Amino acid sequence: MKQFNDFLKEKLREIEEAGLYRERIVLPPDTVEFSSNDYLGLRDNPSTKEKLYRSIESIALGSGASALISGFHPIQKELEESLAEFKNTESCLVVGSGYMANIGLIPIISEEGDTIFSDQLNHASIIDGIRLSKASKLVYRHCDVEDLERKIRTTNTKGKRIIVTDSVFSMDGDIAPLDELVKISQKYDAVLVVDEAHSTGVLGKEGRGIFSHFGIKPTDNTILMGTLSKAVGSYGAFICGTKLLINYLINRMRSVIFTTALSPLQNFVSLYNLRAIKEEVYRRERLFRNVETFLEISKREGLDVNFFGTPIITYIVREPKRTLYIRDKLLENGFFIGAVRPPTVPPGTSRLRITITSKHTPEDIKRFLSTLSEIVNG
Numbered sequence: 001m002k003q004f005n006d007f008l009k010e011k012l013r014e015i016e017e018a019g020l021y022r023e024r025i026v027l028p029p030d031t032v033e034f035s036s037n038d039y040l041g042l043r044d045n046p047s048t049k050e051k052l053y054r055s056i057e058s059i060a061l062g063s064g065a066s067a068l069i070s071g072f073h074p075i076q077k078e079l080e081e082s083l084a085e086f087k088n089t090e091s092c093l094v095v096g097s098g099y100m101a102n103i104g105l106i107p108i109i110s111e112e113g114d115t116i117f118s119d120q121l122n123h124a125s126i127i128d129g130i131r132l133s134k135a136s137k138l139v140y141r142h143c144d145v146e147d148l149e150r151k152i153r154t155t156n157t158k159g160k161r162i163i164v165t166d167s168v169f170s171m172d173g174d175i176a177p178l179d180e181l182v183k184i185s186q187k188y189d190a191v192l193v194v195d196e197a198h199s200t201g202v203l204g205k206e207g208r209g210i211f212s213h214f215g216i217k218p219t220d221n222t223i224l225m226g227t228l229s230k231a232v233g234s235y236g237a238f239i240c241g242t243k244l245l246i247n248y249l250i251n252r253m254r255s256v257i258f259t260t261a262l263s264p265l266q267n268f269v270s271l272y273n274l275r276a277i278k279e280e281v282y283r284r285e286r287l288f289r290n291v292e293t294f295l296e297i298s299k300r301e302g303l304d305v306n307f308f309g310t311p312i313i314t315y316i317v318r319e320p321k322r323t324l325y326i327r328d329k330l331l332e333n334g335f336f337i338g339a340v341r342p343p344t345v346p347p348g349t350s351r352l353r354i355t356i357t358s359k360h361t362p363e364d365i366k367r368f369l370s371t372l373s374e375i376v377n378g
């Protein structure tokens, strides 16, 4: 036992020395967050709460079993139908979380002899999904379609080709070149898996996501997955595609079969928040107005931020300890932002990951940026 505790202490000491020690923080109640993925402020959406008050008597608090036993409640069916319509696909499967979706999906749509082509900056859940797959893996340079095509052409594959990409890259906020990725996937008859965690609710007509943003209809060879925990402001995830795909997933996906289905309560929140995304248009308008305000003021303050057309904006600090220092100083002033360090991002690119939401006021943004400017220049 002593040996085991020494092991733990030694590992934690290494993490601490590298400036990579992590702690969970309960934020003081009046903190202004510039770190949440709740882009549309739907976590406390009054219209969903109102419906919940009225329906609470008849909603089960837990699903009771795996969706394949008796945990598939009518509300989940309705949510899946709404998501399939929202994403312009034939069918949909709702699963526990985005992480569970990726680690369950990728290993079962691939097998030995296949090759998975993965963007260098894909989310950790995609990387873990690929690790669980028997297919071989090739990483292409971030959003570099020429590198992707070169790798596809020069790799002999007996089996299928599968391309996997984030839609909006979670730590950089840039948008995948979906139009070109679709072309390449068609040219080489590859399956294209797109992770819509940060595009759902944000990009495209009515917040329908990256396919709508590019005006592209998902083909039979595309799989769209995404989470209900970001702009939808709830919890859970979805995989959208053909009916054939969904039937296969129901039969094979271990993170669906061997886990309890989401609570009907949670699915209720997802369903009505999804409606709010379509109907409460002012939320997205306010979000993008806030993004513009943020960019104008950061320019005035001389802060060199990276912006790619999404509400995820980064300020690169490089050094992890300095990133933490700035994070802590901001917190002292009532602001919270994510200090993103390796292994979440490549070494030497530690950053402040700033997210804008519809709930920020122009005053919040102004005060945040003047405080940040004082800290980094002072």
Ligand SMILES: *Cc1c(COP(=O)(O)O)cnc(C)c1O
Pocket (backbone or CB within 6 Å): 097, 098, 099, 100, 102, 123, 125, 166, 170, 195, 197, 198, 227, 228, 229, 236, 237
């Ligand atoms: C957050 C995120 C996930 C994981 O989703 P959860 O529902 O939080 O587990 C997957 N992929 C991407 C790109 C993400 O940003």
